[in-house]
């Protein structure tokens with residue numbers, strides 16, 4: 191059994207604050223201070239450039255990728271770290287389109303995160319070959335996987351509502367009509383058990399600063415199935431994805447296996463911070479995380495609905511159909527969220543009217559949920575959000 195009291199003690203959580211936004215930026219493992227201190231003084235400070243070899247910096251995209259693989263049901267050696275999720279989506283999509291050259295439709299859904307859609311739009315503009323980004327309602331995805339579709343580009347867990355797509359069923363449907371799948375795991379990795387091998391996924395990518403607690407700016411990961419990895423064209427053909435980066439050959443030749451999905455110099459400080467977070471992930475079983483996540487989100491829904499009749503649940507009621515977040519719709523949701531934050535409950539707001547709360551079993555427990563609901567109830571029932579200072583929009587919501 192995973193010991194969540196033990197994991198909670200390993201995070202820096204400010205006194206008096208209930209952090210329900212680990213779905214946007216995970217909390218900080220205490221041990222990152224010491225580890226980064228050592229990295230700065232002993233590795234960067236003392237080794238300077240020799241750290242790329244001596245401290246294994248250059249291998250980190252692969253070694254850290256292997257640890258991520260364990261959390262998403264991927265084969266070892268098929269996940270590599272680097273860049274940001276938007277870039278990894280672009281890279282996967284470009285590679286996937288190349289594998290299906292006679293088709294012109296990229297299928298996505300309106301619940302997808304805008305950056306994924308924007309990256310597809312940018313790629314289509316660049317290719318200039320009449321590609322179409324077809325965006326349908328989330329519930330219509332399955333019916334729209336037809337033999338026109340080159341690639342499905344789907345985010346498994348909806349960032350607004352937490353609704354989960356059935357990765358295995360949609361992948362099977364895509365394969366049955368000859369389409370390639372690109373899965374975005376932004377709100378899946380560290381939130382729900384993911385089994386890429388069982389789902390038979392082709393490509394997947396995700397970020398590590400949300401549920402995985404890698405810190406602001408932590409790198410993305412990308413997965414390519416073993417059956418594709420030796421033939422796939424990486425599109426972003428940077429030198430560290432080259433077969434022999436230090437041969438400085440003027441012509442690109444893709445590297446071996448997943449290494450070809452690397453682009454440029456890896457973010458070593460961020461990878462090391464992520465390693466510290468992954469040490470905590472080593473202490474828990476993902477099935478225990480999921481069970482506790484469902485218990486926490488169920489409790490939150492029950493308590494908020496009992497206390498606040500002015501909000502409407504915007505997430506699936508069935509815990510098995512929901513990621514590790516709960517969203518409530520409320521017309522003045524932005525102001526309400528600012529009022530919660532002012533009283534020590536941090537969630538976030540997603541336009542047009544969604545108040546979003548993330549539940550991270552590694553450092554959130556039942557007592558936090560109960561305390562948070564007391565504050566939320568006070569704000570909502572006494573209209574404490576109805577004050578001018580809560581209505582000024584920040585750049586990052």
Ligand SMILES: *Cc1c(COP(=O)(O)O)cnc(C)c1O
Pocket residue numbers: 274275276277302303305306345349374376377397410
């Ligand atoms: C958070 C998120 C992103 C963010 O992409 P970055 O390039 O890391 O900023 C992309 N897609 C989805 C589905 C997300 O939830």
